[in-house]
Amino acid sequence: MPSRRLNQERVVLLLLCAVIGVLVLGPVIVLIRTSFTPPESMPLETIALTLENFVTLLVSSNTVRLVLNTVIYALSSMAIGVSIATFVAWCTERTDMPGSFVIRVFMFCWMAVPALVVGFGWILLLNPGQGALNVLFRELFDVKGYVFTVYSFWTLVLITAFAVVPTAYVMIAGLLRNMDPQLEQASRVLGGGPVVTAFRITMPLLTPGLLSVAIYMFMAVVQTFDLPVIIGLTANVPVLSTRVYLLSAPVNGMPNYGLSAAFGVVLLVLAVGLMWVYLYVTRTGERFRVVTGKAFRPRRIALGRWKVPVMLAVAAYFLIMSLPIVMLLWISLHTGYEKPGVAGLENLTFATFARIVENPVVIRAVINTIVMVIASATFVMLLASLIGWFTVRSNRKLGKVLDILSFLPMAIPPIVLVLAVLLLYIRTPLYGTVWILVLSHTTIYLAFGTRTMSSALIQIHKELGDAAMLSGASWLKSLRLVTFPLVWPQILNGWVWVFAHCARDLTVPLMLMTTSNIVVATALWNLWEFPDLPGTAALSVLLMGTLLLVAAPFQIYAAYKNR
């Protein structure tokens, strides 16, 4: 008779714990270890322990500025972004504004647009010299110098805020849609007017939800890297994430891994603190229980004479969102830089696209990217489906450990994680291959995948799997034939999400870039630095187009189903 200690379930659980342990704990331990090594030494090369890095970090007046910069930058971007998102979400979910379906689809699809690409677009529009909008204003109003500049703290904040909006919108729209309308109706029946109801019932009920969205977005901005690196560095607005990058990959001189790791530890502590606050707030939010998960159809507010102004405001927002994309499209259709205008229409050509797709570096980057995104998305969803099963079904202690381990990467900023991966694997053959990118992405998106799968699996009645076991199927077979086929749409949806996020990410490939593992995001970066503006624009358009082609059908279908 088989022993209790050797069944499939247990073996898989142990294997998962080992894999996740290596993926998550390995890098973090090495990061912390490296922050205590003397400067000028390679990670894992010395046994010396020193506090030197932390002393350097503490005595430097720069550190305070860095932390302050990061916090102010994140707070203001989050505040602006969440405000816009709340307004748009309220319009589409709770008022009779026309076109809410289109807006919802647009917002969902926008999440597939790389922030890096949008950043390039903004620079082309707003740079003080040749920025298209500056040129336009100069011609129209005969101003000298420039009106806008992309290279300032507040422009960075605004652009980041715009980038934050779609994700925040999706979360807030969910909150608004799932709120039980009876709570508001009760207030109306008992004599509360619309204003009283909005301020005494709706707002207080939504506060915990909005607060958790705000903290989540704040966390996201603290961790963000691509916009601060392409805009913030020139604008001389250093934040923690860009400092970590510059120390480990300086323009000239040797990388200072010790100090970089020390900064990484600071950022990690900040992020873990925020994570704790987030978890604390969302737990308090549980008590309000306004989000029941059941689909309601709340009563929509008639906008009346406010309809046109509200629509104009929303339209203006979308116009601003699409400006950088239009700019990139324009430039990609020319062979050299051409200012937007009627005059440039004659020179429209696909020559740049033709040139870029024949570039051997780009071809290699595309192949690498395809391998990377497919492998990462598949690994994430495979691990996440199994972990999700254990978090939902298993009452073993090891299952809880697995749950916590897979959630941990949520609190590790990608830039810190990828630095840690670099430190851990720099001397192994893995370094310089696509697989180190796959490994990093798998770790980073594991928390997302696990959440997706555990919320999907919790909807599947436990007895469906049990019935397969009782019918004689082994545990793995019951998963393969019954449980996973039933959550197939969610697995696919998660796969596409990870796919899109891996493809658009610059943090991981840039930190780990060598000549052999270039991907589209790093190819974009190289073209931009070269500089080859039309080439950058063309590759950006291609990347964006591909991502939209993959992601849009799912989002349109999902939005249509939830209508």
Add this chain to the structure above:
Amino acid sequence: MLELENLTKSFDSRHQQRNEPALKGVSFRVCEGEFFTLLGPSGCGKTTTLQCIAGLEDPDTGRIRIGGDWVFDAQAGTSLPANHRGLGMVFQSYAIWPHMTVLENVSFPLVHGVRRCPSSQVRPRAIQALEMVELGHLADRPAPLLSGGQQQRVALARALVHEPRLLLLDEPLSNLDARLRETMRTELRHLVKNLGTTTIFVTHDQVEAVGMSDKIALMREGLVVQEGTPRDICMRPNDVFVAEFIGQNNLVDASLTQGPPNAVARTSFGEVHCNANDDVAVGERAVLVVHPRALVLGDDGGADHENRFHATVADVIFLGDQLDVALQVGEQVLHASLDPFSDLRVGDTVELRLPAERCTVVRGDIAHAGSTRDMGR
């Protein structure tokens, strides 16, 4: 055929609100071909017991034998996985896989199970199982297009198709509407008795348990309180909990003044000649159990003069097929179910007789018996 020896099981305190063990030492034996029911209120451990037999949960201590094999033995540290135990099970939710057709559902054990059959045999055997539950014509229908009653039949066909040595039923009737439940009750019993399959049935519904079983084990808080035939459980409860859980019995505070045979109990309205269980001591606080159908009203011409009392009709409820009457006897209210044609009115005085052979004194205390009749889940 099936033997459970001293099973205990505790859950993580986070899963269970009370940190009490779910099973505190459950033992029983089931004979070949028997229809055996685990009956009890929710949280009594009956489903946990079933899941331990199925292999979906591992008990903390004890052992389980199915046929000649010890499938679980805590001391030896062995546990046969659920798929190797050769069982069939109908779940409370039926667990019909919605991504398959009816036929695919039913043939699953033959195709993917441990004891597979040759592929040429799969379809005929699955169809045969479906015909057994009178659903042969629905074989190629997608599973989500079935009604509740049809799903239940498919689940039964799937549980029986591979001729399991033991059939486990986890409240299979509780999700059906009242009329269908009654039909399925008889049908289910006939089916498994004809096949001769040993069946373990879990329910919280005493009507189902009494009507279907060869034997009932009544459970409470992780222990088997009484085990016996339906008649034993109904007519000879051995505990106030059993008396309270089964039927609408009248429970009266009492103490024995004379032990069995010819026992006499003292109650607030006088002395009652009765049966008494052996474990009730004279003078000890106990409970007199009187079945609502046991009461005889009016002068029935009985020769004996014992157990006769005067009563006033306090309340009458007409239920169509019976008349529920509350009778005030001294300070005690007794409930009687009468034939609906009797013409009693509130305020009438009647003579009441409690036949001694229908009155039983059991150990226990009414104060601790309350609110055990928990029918909801």
